[in-house]
Amino acid sequence: MAGAGPGLALGGLLDYKTAKFALTRNRRVGLLHRLLQLGVLGYLLGWVLLVRKGYQDTDRAPRAAVVTKLKGAAAVAGTSRRLWDAADYARPPQGEDVIFLVTNFIATAQQAQGTCPESAAVLDAVCTEDADCPMGNPVARGNGIKTGKCVMFNTTHSTCEIYGWCPVENSTLPRKPLLAEAENFTLFIKNTVHFTKFNFSKCNTLQTNDPTYFKTCLYDSFFSPSCPVFRVRDMVEAAGETFGDLALLGGSIGVRIEWDCDLDQPAARCQPQYSFSLQDRSYNFRTASYYWDSQRQLHRNLLKLYGIRFDISVHGQAGKFSIVPAAVSIGTGIAFFGAATVLCDLVLLYLDAKAEFYWKEKFEEAKPPKCKTEAAA
């Protein structure tokens, strides 16, 4: 800002020019100036450098690879007793960052294309005569195309006959979740983060030589924070729900893995935090498997699956000393020192009792000589 006017010769280049100041014995403005300088210094050192780590470059968009595995088995006593293991209840089987645990389902076996009465639970399908069922129209939110007939659904209801996959799905859900024991199943989450900007990678699993560690440990935020095996019930409860409610109609739990790494410190201190939140209080989807029977007719087994969807998301930031953000932070602070001076000058020149005097001292009038030839010489 100052001292930028070079001399007239090479020798002049090395003259040092220092800004001239008028020294005022004004204690009030002097005190104000020092206080402002202290304030700027405090902001610079305390807030920008210590708290916000303004000397660090940060990477807030890590890339994350997630591998998940649901484990556990439970016997379900339904119409017939059945054991469920991971191959039965985990979708998709590969274990990616969204994984679904079946806790309840409605099975509709051996559906085939044909005509049958629509479910009485579908409002649009309830009818009293054939005219209520115009042929060719699809049933709104139903399972097929109306054939034009009104038929008996059960002893109390008549519904439109439809063309579609028959028989239609029975929409009454069991009162209790079929797979209530799933609360003790575990979810293993292996997560590797990579901070591109610093080429730094870290995994959430402990580097251990004990091969059975991950098979026996269970995550606890206090006692074993580095064991990435989570019990399903613990996760649901951490999200503020009870397992039984969620298991009945399904739901979606967000699992958030948060990395906050200061790479100016040892890498071992960079550990993830886990948090769980409820995303949805209902979750289901339908899936079907197909086969041909001995008469070469296509059949399908329809499953409406209810369960808990775990949505694993990885967040993170890493910071590391870098010259550019440090320079920006410090340079900005320096500019504020200048602002402090400007403010004090305003007080001195406009608010002080002797403002007029200071004005003249500060701004010395420079009257150019009238005679140009003399100046040019």
Added chain:
Amino acid sequence: MAGAGPGLALGGLLDYKTAKFALTRNRRVGLLHRLLQLGVLGYLLGWVLLVRKGYQDTDRAPRAAVVTKLKGAAAVAGTSRRLWDAADYARPPQGEDVIFLVTNFIATAQQAQGTCPESAAVLDAVCTEDADCPMGNPVARGNGIKTGKCVMFNTTHSTCEIYGWCPVENSTLPRKPLLAEAENFTLFIKNTVHFTKFNFSKCNTLQTNDPTYFKTCLYDSFFSPSCPVFRVRDMVEAAGETFGDLALLGGSIGVRIEWDCDLDQPAARCQPQYSFSLQDRSYNFRTASYYWDSQRQLHRNLLKLYGIRFDISVHGQAGKFSIVPAAVSIGTGIAFFGAATVLCDLVLLYLDAKAEFYWKEKFEEAKPPKCKTEAAA
């Protein structure tokens, strides 16, 4: 920058030093200086603070959870009439951020391992004699390993016999998409974004007490922008394609959800924008289901599925007042005030007619006394 030299005693600490200026009555340079200052002020207030919101910290990497559901049913009149519902045409059934709607397919039922003539559509397989089919070589871009024989494929073509899944897939696609009615199906997209830096979450679905709202509404960018139910044809047309073309050979549509949130304003004004773009004009994949027949031989039903793949991506940025970026923006602006002064000084000292005079006024020579003992005293 200025006034940084502390006094010799505690009292001196509170002396206020104000930079001395030479007051020149040079109107031209004065005008230039004021204009430059106005320019810097305008840049600072107008561009940095108003337009670019330089006082805000921004988060450009929100985490997004996406749940999708395809809905609709249609009867297809093929060799036999068949109704398609969501369990039939949606892959994967869970509804993640990539969802695929089957609109056309080639089914090859009851394949088994064995030998059969390769398809005549595979260039490498056309032959006239056995020598054209060296045994053990795989057919380039074909379906199996050559057995060494050249056999009749149909009345006009001979092809190499292969070992592989037989019979081979018939590569002629129907002229019209089988599931042409899929244009009226709907895609429900539930999207929650989370801006980590500000711990702010928002969902794209309207907070409503009407349980049937999402079952009856349809997205319209003007009339119902907060209904996240999109008709397939509308999406394809918004991407600049016609549904019929895309349904025949498949394609990929990018659905972009864009959040631009100013968190200094009410959260209700933070609403997503949807846009649609064509990513690919062709998309298909093969999938198979396996079974053992009564002779315990493995069979599979091969499906080559064509259809529309929806790739939902969530973009977003959120800004909120924060002291550090505000300080950086303002501090930078202050530095430019200094730059304006330097520029005016250069004009005054080098370009002005009375430059020589101003030079002497600005830089008062300080000649140190020759006698060192006196200065030290």
Added chain:
Amino acid sequence: MAGAGPGLALGGLLDYKTAKFALTRNRRVGLLHRLLQLGVLGYLLGWVLLVRKGYQDTDRAPRAAVVTKLKGAAAVAGTSRRLWDAADYARPPQGEDVIFLVTNFIATAQQAQGTCPESAAVLDAVCTEDADCPMGNPVARGNGIKTGKCVMFNTTHSTCEIYGWCPVENSTLPRKPLLAEAENFTLFIKNTVHFTKFNFSKCNTLQTNDPTYFKTCLYDSFFSPSCPVFRVRDMVEAAGETFGDLALLGGSIGVRIEWDCDLDQPAARCQPQYSFSLQDRSYNFRTASYYWDSQRQLHRNLLKLYGIRFDISVHGQAGKFSIVPAAVSIGTGIAFFGAATVLCDLVLLYLDAKAEFYWKEKFEEAKPPKCKTEAAA
């Protein structure tokens, strides 16, 4: 910083005030000052502008769409010869950013719910008498619920009888990967990146008019870097593994696509770099398909699949000239010029032999007149 005190009248507004300097012929401090200025200039031009491109706004969080396709076929000579094609070995079939290539498997056909001896490989199941198998307890890391009996597993071992899917999986893996020829299969990766901040999109596939290009080319980092078709063995070897080892017990390979685009240059120079890394030395999962037999009993075919999981992640940054970061970078640099002056002043006023003299020259004492009325006049 300077010249901010407006005059008393409109005319005064256009007076130009230039900071006064004391010109010292101190060569040492003058040299120091010039060197510091050169240093700041060098830092500003060389590091901030040239190397770090501080004049550019950067977008480090591109959105990426990835479509993948595994291709190839191989005949496996097992108990019976079988040809594997993409529909057999690729999971999920859609080809998203995580794709799995089956290289080995353990098939357990025709499991049904019932009782059978647990596998002798499960430690918890080995028993000598019925008391070792408390009824109702699940076998730890096993396949079912103990029935309370200890039964013969084979001629040398006895294990607890369990209720579950029977027979249990045979946990001995073949010594060689079944699909050893998968090393010659190829993975096609189509990747589109979108830099939201600059609304710039690019695809990794060459814009070519030759329809067979992607069917015949093979990626080579030197000879054909724009062919996105990768041979499986090449990828495994680039990750530092041998295909045979990984194929036996599975593994996970991270495929990283890195875009570093300077949008101030032609878009054609924005090309991705591919790199491969080993994420895991073991990877497997179980999946099952279900069917009802002629007695309407549910059966499943269980597959434990080993293979190579490709985790494709897209990283990138794009930079483009923007006025705000340019102003921040330059403004910061200007602030450092001020810092250089402060440093030189300190040397001059405290370390120089004639410091006392310079002090008095720099800080001219301004003694306000004692008589207030005069000053106010």
